[in-house]
Amino acid sequence: MASTVQDIQQGTLRTAFPELTAAEPLNPPSLPVDRTLVHRARLDDVIPTQITRHDDTHFTVSTRWPSAHRLFAADGRYTASLVLESIRQTTLLVSHAELGVPLRHHFVMWELCHQLDAALLTRATVPTGVTLDVHVIGLRRRGAVPSNIDMNMIIRAGDRPVGSGSIRFNITSPAAYARIRGAMTTSDAPEVAATLPEPVDPPTVRRTRADVVLAPAGGPGRWQLRADPANDLFFDRVNDHIPAMVLVEAAQQAANLLVPSGGFTPSSSEMKFSRYVEFGVPSWIEAHTFTAEDGTTSVSVTGHQDEQLAFVIRFAGSAGN
Template sequence: MTALAARPDQNMRSRTPSTGEPPIMSLVPPHLVHRSDESDVLLTHFGQSDADTYQFAVQWPTTHALFSSVLGRANPMLIAETVRQAGTVLAHMVYEAPMDDQFLLWNLRYESLPGLHGTAGTPTPTEAVIRNPEVTLRGRRLATIRIEMDLFAGPLRIGQGEASANCLSAAAYRRLRPGVVDLADVPRTPIPPFRVGKESERDVMLSPSETVPAVAAEPAGPAVSTEPAGPAEPDGPTGPTGPAVPVGTPRTASWQLRADRNHPVIFDSQSDHLPGRGIIEAMRQAAQLASGLEHALVPSMNAEFRRYVELDRPCTVSAEILGGRRDGRIPIEVTMRQDNEVAALAVLYLEDATTARHDLPVGP
């Protein structure tokens, strides 16, 4: 997986496109981002600055049904949804992908930067910029797309993300997915909502596992980069930034996936498998449980999607704490396994929203 490069010299970007004129911006309707609820559309307008640069006007909702704020701080996982929506708009408006094409997400990564604090008086995202998207065509049809996005509040860069996906025609998708039996959902007892930062059981995506190991088996090592910024610190208190890992927290634990196929946000556009936003939310919940934090933010995530997560078979979600960090963030690797295969995995960095230091970068 390609890592996001640090670009400290681009925190202030040039607002003048190569043509010398501002781009003509077009409205972004909900269907272009595969959402039916207008309140779930994070992009309002789209325009092209030059041959290789595309701009989006961004408007995050004050409350989001899935990626809600934490103690008044903006949920950084909205960056992941912003980059997904931007890639979908590019695919349809620039590369003319038909609306019934299906996008198979392979990688998604984001990080928030100083400034995305979500408290009174701090900046909120206003614009996203994508430069030099990488695409391949099959004939005249879009086959793959990879984008890197910078997120701005005025001139200040406050986040970045990247994603890659395959694009399949409706006919190709039907051949790949000829049909899924519509089985009744298997009742699964939810984890108490407050433990995963939720208020309703409907939003809980994990159920207690029959076996929850307290110590990990011999690990194979993370499949995605943790990009350490310095030496790991020992477990326990670390000073003013709070504990790296609460004392007594198991190093590894696992749960069973539970997904409500009638959930209006997770299954907004399709229901024959668990969509990407459902996968990353299940991973976030597992990471929060593993961390032991009551109010957790995820300022950075690096995720890889290998297989469809099917809805008619059990899926195990396991989380392993990789070690403490000096800036107070907790790196946790989350793996989703189904049919004895890894379906998805990610490294998430968690921080305690009650003690997070706003004067430190929160990206890896």
């Protein structure tokens, strides 16, 4: 077979890898897949290790979960970001490797959800990662290339189902993306680091100062988004807007600030994104908590820019962990 990455870049293959079975792994289980297939520049941030094709709409992706990571692990526990990033990277891998999406096309995420057994968030519980059983439940194409995709996923630890995920997104060509974004598209990183507001106290969000994405906004339950393009954890490639990964992290940090017991561990989430969040324009994060009779805590986080709703993220989980 010709170069996999080159074929995907050119959009000449509907299936980038041969049909795989358990006897035909993509690569050894401990090694990550090609970074370009999951849109990551740093090898340490790549989560999938193998992909198995069962049929045109059913795939299995194996992952490796890191024992230590600035974003994905904290205080002896995995964060919700690791689960959500596993779903996101699985989506990208399946789309490029099996559904025929060229590498230079753009993904526009509208919805993302997850649920995971809370016990799995302890690092010692899943030392080698999980597998994601992927079902493509909605697929529309523009010509040979997908334009809209919906996926559901079952998360497994060994043979045991421990959670689930779902995602809905659009795909646009580079030319179509340029038309949508107009003057906002750029190949240069924005220079906004010098204007970043002072962060909230890093220990209150379980982060180092460099990774804090919230600043005080003069009232309870309200913060200003601070996104530093020089931070290669969040910006490992040039972006013309603030990535969803940063917005998810802002929501998690807001949840940790709002829950008074000193730590909030989300075991499920529901996310809806409605517009791009731009650089250089103040964005405001607001959060509210709700406690059910069974003691489960829910946190609803919204993001606004130019008085327009950009996203709503709802977490449910346990406090004080």
